[in-house]
Amino acid sequence: MTSDDLLARHRAVLPSWMLLYYADPIEVVSGEGRRVTDAQGRTYLDFFGGVLTNMIGYDIPEIREAVQRQLATGIVHTSTLYLIRQQVELAEKIARLSGIPDARVFFTNSGTEANEAALLMATNFRRSHQVLAVRNSYHGRSYATMGITGNRGWSASQLNPLQVAWLHSGERLRGLLSRLPEADRIDAAVEDLREVLATQTSGDVACLLAEPIQGVGGFVHGPDGLFAAWKKVLDEHGILLVSDEVQTGWGRTGEHFWGYQAHGVTPDLLTFAKGIGNGFALAGVVGRAEVMESVPAISFSTFGGNPVSTAAGNAVLDYLLDHDLQANAARTGAILVDGLRAAVGGLDCVAEVRGKGLMLGVEFVRPGTAEPDAALAAGVFEACRAGGLLVGKGGLHGNVLRMGPPLTLTEDEAREGLAILVEAIRSCAAEAVAP
Numbered sequence: 001m002t003s004d005d006l007l008a009r010h011r012a013v014l015p016s017w018m019l020l021y022y023a024d025p026i027e028v029v030s031g032e033g034r035r036v037t038d039a040q041g042r043t044y045l046d047f048f049g050g051v052l053t054n055m056i057g058y059d060i061p062e063i064r065e066a067v068q069r070q071l072a073t074g075i076v077h078t079s080t081l082y083l084i085r086q087q088v089e090l091a092e093k094i095a096r097l098s099g100i101p102d103a104r105v106f107f108t109n110s111g112t113e114a115n116e117a118a119l120l121m122a123t124n125f126r127r128s129h130q131v132l133a134v135r136n137s138y139h140g141r142s143y144a145t146m147g148i149t150g151n152r153g154w155s156a157s158q159l160n161p162l163q164v165a166w167l168h169s170g171e172r173l174r175g176l177l178s179r180l181p182e183a184d185r186i187d188a189a190v191e192d193l194r195e196v197l198a199t200q201t202s203g204d205v206a207c208l209l210a211e212p213i214q215g216v217g218g219f220v221h222g223p224d225g226l227f228a229a230w231k232k233v234l235d236e237h238g239i240l241l242v243s244d245e246v247q248t249g250w251g252r253t254g255e256h257f258w259g260y261q262a263h264g265v266t267p268d269l270l271t272f273a274k275g276i277g278n279g280f281a282l283a284g285v286v287g288r289a290e291v292m293e294s295v296p297a298i299s300f301s302t303f304g305g306n307p308v309s310t311a312a313g314n315a316v317l318d319y320l321l322d323h324d325l326q327a328n329a330a331r332t333g334a335i336l337v338d339g340l341r342a343a344v345g346g347l348d349c350v351a352e353v354r355g356k357g358l359m360l361g362v363e364f365v366r367p368g369t370a371e372p373d374a375a376l377a378a379g380v381f382e383a384c385r386a387g388g389l390l391v392g393k394g395g396l397h398g399n400v401l402r403m404g405p406p407l408t409l410t411e412d413e414a415r416e417g418l419a420i421l422v423e424a425i426r427s428c429a430a431e432a433v434a435p
């Protein structure tokens with residue numbers, strides 16, 4: 001079986017709106033550490049980790065063995081109608097780590113479902129289906145989460161069970177507030193929030209649901225402290241704050257365990273997914289007991305928090321904490337961001353090298369302008385692959401290269417990936433300006 005055959009079969013049987021990366025798509029057949037091997041036997045250093053999901057890396061013995069131990073019991077699934085020891089243990093750990101007092105945890109299979117559950121709780125608690133969301137966000141693929149996704153390219157339906165009002169993100173490069181100096185953007189974002197509440201809602205809004213760093217949006221964010229400034233206004237109205245930590249959680253940003261901690265505020269609800277299962281389907285919401293308890297009927301997830309995925313989740317979390325991967329993210333992320341800034345930050349076509357920890361972006365523009373250059377980003381993306389490095393793409397305009405390697409990345413691997421990135425960016429930038 002060649003990869004080409006598989007591509008033809010894929011196209012014949014799977015819908016075309018399922019995005020496939022690369023002109024010549026890759027079938028990953030094995031992996032170890034931070035490296036994967038494709039069907040042609042080519043090995044790549046992986047700086048995208050299945051979209052920030054293979055958080056610990058590939059074939060990690062502690063996780064494999066924990067899953068094997070669970071499989072050996074003969075129990076893959078029981079349903080949540082029965083007690084699940086792995087689930088209770090993981091919930092205890094997540095409740096403790098969440099920073100939310102007296103927290104409860106509900107497990108789901110995906111980030112979409114986690115956000116959907118958070119919306120269920122917030123709208124019931126507040127008896128309102130009005131929700132605030134942020135421009136350029138991504139929250140999932142159900143109707144409600146598409147409805148609060150502020151990116152037309154990722155929101156496939158206008159059907160929406162919620163009434164949504166939109167806030168400016170306060171990011172540095174794009175959007176109205178980017179015209180203001182950094183020091184003025186929090187005040188402007190707060191003014192925007194007050195105006196939106198007064199002009200587009202009836203005041204009794206359920207929640208604001210926001211990503212501390214927008215993932216699909218290209219790893220952009222408002223100034224640190226923005227969530228706290230927003231929350232002061234939200235508190236005047238009893239509106240809840242929900243932090244979507246699907247990409248920013250578990251220490252990835254290096255400076256904090258959760259993205260919300262950069263803002264000096266604790267959310268009422270927090271949603272998590274991706275990295276916690278290291279590839280096993282595991283996600284959920286953790287939050288204040290009174291909000292979590294506001295669901296007025298049985299809400300049942302057949303697979304949510306099943307024994308295998310929560311066995312993986314416990315092993316992932318133990319590994320993460322035992323090895324202080326947050327500190328590793330800070331250390332190896334600094335090698336990447338400093339190295340990229342020094343080597344390519346000054347190029348005319350690079351608008352910004354940004355990021356925290358192991359969540360890094362490079363935004364490309366037409367030289368000397370702020371006009372997004374998606375073609376250049378795509379060229380660099382392919383050149384990285386040719387050089388043996390997998391990265392991601394993103395941003396509202398598709399002009400951002402995104403890096404979210406496993407948090408176990410070594411310093412040598414960071415330097416190896418950096419060299420490939422720099423070479424790819426320099427060579428594509430030179431081609432772009434050549435006559």
Ligand SMILES: Cc1ncc(COP(=O)(O)O)c(C=O)c1O
Nearest residue numbers: 110111112138139140215246247
């Ligand atoms: C911030 C954020 N929220 C929610 C989701 C949806 O998660 P899932 O694809 O697991 O449903 C994603 C997925 O990329 C995400 O990045």
